[in-house]
Amino acid sequence: MADKKKPLVIVESRAKVRTISKILGSGYTVASCQGHLVDLPSSGLAVDVENGFEPQYEFIKEKSEVIDEIRELWKKAGDVYLACDPDREGEAISWFLKEYIGKALGDVKNLKRITFNEITKKAVLEAIENPRDINIELVEAQKARRILDRLVGYQISPILWVQTRYGLSAGRVQTVALKIICDREKEIRKFVPVPYFSISAELSKDSEVFGADLFKYMGEKIGSPNDKKVKVIGSKEEADEIINSIKKQEFKVKSVKVRTEKRNPPRPFITSTLQQAANNILGFSSRKTMSVAQRLYEGKDIGGGEVVGLITYMRTDSPRIAEEAISNIRWYIDNEYGEKYLHKEVRRYRAGREAQDAHEAIRPTSVNRTPDSIKKYISRDEYNLYKLIWSRTVAVQMAPAQVKRLTVEIEAGDGLFKATGAKIIFDGFFKVMPETRSEERELPDMKEGDIVALKKIEAKQHSTQPPPRYTEASLVRKMQEVGIGRPSTYAPTISVLLNRKYVTQEGRTLIPTDTGELVADMLVGSFKDIFKVKYTARMEEELDLIEEGKENWRDVLSKFNNELNRYLKGAEKRMEKIKKEKEVIVDYIKCDKCGSPMMIKYGKGGRFLGCSAYPNCKNQKPFKEENGKIVLLEELYKDERCDECGAQMVVKGGRFGIFLACSRYPECKFTKSIYYDTGVKCPREGCDGTLVEKKTKKRRTFYGCSNYPDCDYALWQKPVKAECPKCGAKFLVVKGRGSNKRLVCVTEGCGYETEYNGE
Template sequence: KVKSGLSAGRVQSVALKLVCDREKEIREFVKEEYWTVHSTFLEQKQSFEANLKSKLINGKEVKIEIPEEKEADRIISEIKGKENLITKVTKRKKRKNPYPPHTTSTLQQDSYSKLGFSTGRTMSIAQQLYEGISIGKEGTVGLISYMRTDSTRLSNEIIQEALQYIRKEYGENYSSKGVNYGKQKKGSQDAHEAIRPSSIQRSPKSLRSYLTDDQYKLYNLIWTRVVASQMMPAQYESTSVQIQNGEYILQSNGLIELFDGFTKVYTVGGSQDKILPDLKKGTVLKEISVDKQQHFTKPKPRYTEASLVKTLEEDGIGRPSTYSSIISSLLKRHYVEIKEKKFFSTQIGENVNEFLSKYFKDIVNEEFTAGLEKELDEIADDKKDWKRVISVFYEKFEGELDKAKEAEEKFKIKDQPIDEICPECGNHLVIKHGRNGKFIGCSNFPDCKFTKTIVKSTGIKCPKCKTGDMIEKVSKRGKVFYGCSSYPKCDYALWDKPTGEKCPKCGSLLVHKKNRKMDKILCSNENCDYEK
């Protein structure tokens, strides 16, 4: 109905639907403009900002929404130069608890977020560490426990090893009394411990010379997570300051780390200090400026490998040990593609999802799939008869299958004509969809079998060979990169898109590096620190 050589599956099709539904949301999203207003103050020779939060109406605080610049200008005219009085200072102690040791799912998410490893790459490296690495006099040693597990449980021996290491390296005040994260989520499998080092004494630093870069990075991630899980929580003091300007209320928040705790070993985001002056209630602040800023609402972000894995696990769909192969299938079938580390649905993927959603609603229904997962667990525990479960499922599925076979509606991908003539037979060339993605072929197929690849040129000459063009390519893992069209004669390549400009410091190409952490134009030469 769509194309030969495709596939559907209980988990695969739900994962595809999640990606396609998110793509549809993004396409249909209509962004809305809004503005914010903030004031900058000077107190005790330190400047700090406070954001406009609300307005007092009949003695009650009402949140302010500013839809246009004109409204922002009106508010600024009302508060600029007026008295700013601190009416409330609230200080609270906060704790951030350490994370439990890795399960398969959280390792995949953590490895993607911190190391940029795909789920497949993570599981492959973990397999190597589990099967064993030669570490000198000890011979070949399995460095981690089994990596396919839903459990966060640790053996008492490993907990005691970790506590001993923490006390020795960091001191008693960093050591907990020993925490076993043994409570399991409903439906999880606890046959194995959490993913952990076979010995805490084998620190990443002591093994560095025996491991490849990838092996070291992943082992370090696993080791630090386990050690950190047995450390004390990080402690912070948060300060919230409320400032009144006439009828308007502004707010400023500060955060100071009091004790680093487990973060001494395991890095977490979102806890950077924002230090405020020692502010007191009743203080009238000196205003430096009042400014406005334009914003636009944004749709939900596209799924990354980490967020898709997290969603599947939270919804109880499939097993974490299978997520890597599920994602691999979606990419191999060209149902999705990865751009800038995000999943984009393709035309084939959307057609397949549309077909399945129309004729096999249960197959792509998250609740049905999660329910079936539960029934399969009950079969494994001898609580349900597998024949009865399969019979009930197939009775309905058979009827849906017959309807789909008889349906006249077609979901096939249509060839897209292009303004080129086939050099072999004179007919028009078209863009076709094959097992390896899009390609250009003759509209007179099968009588004419002429084909050629689609080349996306950047219009930039290769700086190495000076003859080839820099073109967009896709790696075996589905990641976009930019290489010379003269390959293999010239092997020049970049992970980030070249801008065509040359670095004023070293003459190398400038590239646009865009990810979750940055959006910058910088030099492609690793030894050059130029940023535009």
């Protein structure tokens, strides 16, 4: 009698192997295939466009050891359970295992696909009891996406390459995201700030001091130029005139209004909202959020030999929470915080599409594992993210917070002032999400007809602000809003833009590079629809329809390819034209070798000025754009003197970038790096300088005020423009190196710190 063969469970990561082995015990063999084993080869199109878009998959070379190992285990196994993640990628990996390993071994009869949203004993055992077949529609949706991206990348990148003479690449979704970032940059550049004034008063009642703002004057509402329907105080003179007409008047309470406002908790986390919250609150990049979440999902050792997945699957766009989890959460709230903190009705959320509804929101696998109870078993990042998820999930079933809002209108001559107060009368879900607490502001007791004393009245200058640059959080929100991403694609899309240097990061903001803007303009300009938000969103929907079995993957690809081919014709010409349009002649700067005007050109390192007589004259010069005007760097640094011999310094470009060298070279070999202006305003009061990079006599870099020697403000660490969310400081500094880089606030006693991925 032969022994009964051990069943084999295949998952895609080592961490999952560890957790699932613990759960299933020695009766099962658990192995990891470490992600995809086959893929399209890295060179060539590898898609048979003529024959139904059949992809020519190949085994991934680096995976040969893993492949051999899986093959050997498969031969010895009884039943084979494919337990890859519950989404398109996981389904595709399972299918590849079946097609490329199982079928090759002639052994797929005992094959079972199992999925679970959480790696807990109960969920895994239930899945083993309820295996299913591979869902071919999910596999086809994954296949269609891979081929779509390949069709774009391999047909468009070479044209881009011809036009720019260096290796750039085009991506489908990533180009649309890049376009969104570049469009915003153009808006910011076009933006002209308009100054305006506001008037605020410091008043007192029974020696309690409070603030009030002028909101109406002579019956007209006062506001900012952004609001077309209000009166704008446009100058200091106008503001002073109003102040003079008001300040001698009696300040009398005209009305007191009280209302109670309910604040409801936010919805459960899905991938996009988790990435946004982790970016805003913890300073995590989307990529970091996903990798920390994955560790929590795949299982942690939480003492006593217990290894368990702490959260549900992190790639999801369903806000649904399983009924059993809901009742545990409600029981927990009732017990821990009391009945009045429990929301009367159960809050339930559903996904927009039926296909997504099999998934669940991102939640803790057990509400009883409070963040503090497992703190000592997990890393600081894991703890912070877990706490965010745990709190949000509990908050969903908690009662709304109640805030009492007080609005007092105070009349003074022709002016009407408004003072507002807020008091939290019931904290509700704020109890577990203190970061959402609204600010409280006390007002003294006042009633209609009361006279209050004016202590101070002043005009404050403001100016209208350009729309803000995107952060990872706001870009993910935008991508989700317009429908051009899915849970598995937000983080990789942003990473690609950063890796290809189409976008750089300053603090948390994303800024397009010269190259990024050129690529976006050329691609969107020559391929119109293909890289439009609407079209890309429709493609995402088509992929969803394939997944739901309502569309045929070959039809979707064929429609797309026809469209793409239409635009491929003549694309090269159009790209060339767009690039030419951007390579404008700067007639106010003449070549110092031949007298021809210089023009803006694009190279590997971004934009530079080249002689318009090229190729007869090959003169090139670095420049900077300041308020729409082109300035040669040599012009900017013409007063720079050599530290060693006092001769003039000249701008040189080389393999290591641009630097200043002594004009007496080779007799004097002194060089120094270009003063890099960080753009951060000097924080010293009354100083209008900016912080620029400098070197000490001993060549150590520091950042000092551009108004030196009038202002001697200086820092060792590089400052970046980013507002401190804790104390409101206008910049943060970079500390640490490599993957340990952080942004830190230098305000004494503030202590704010966040993760940093920029340079």
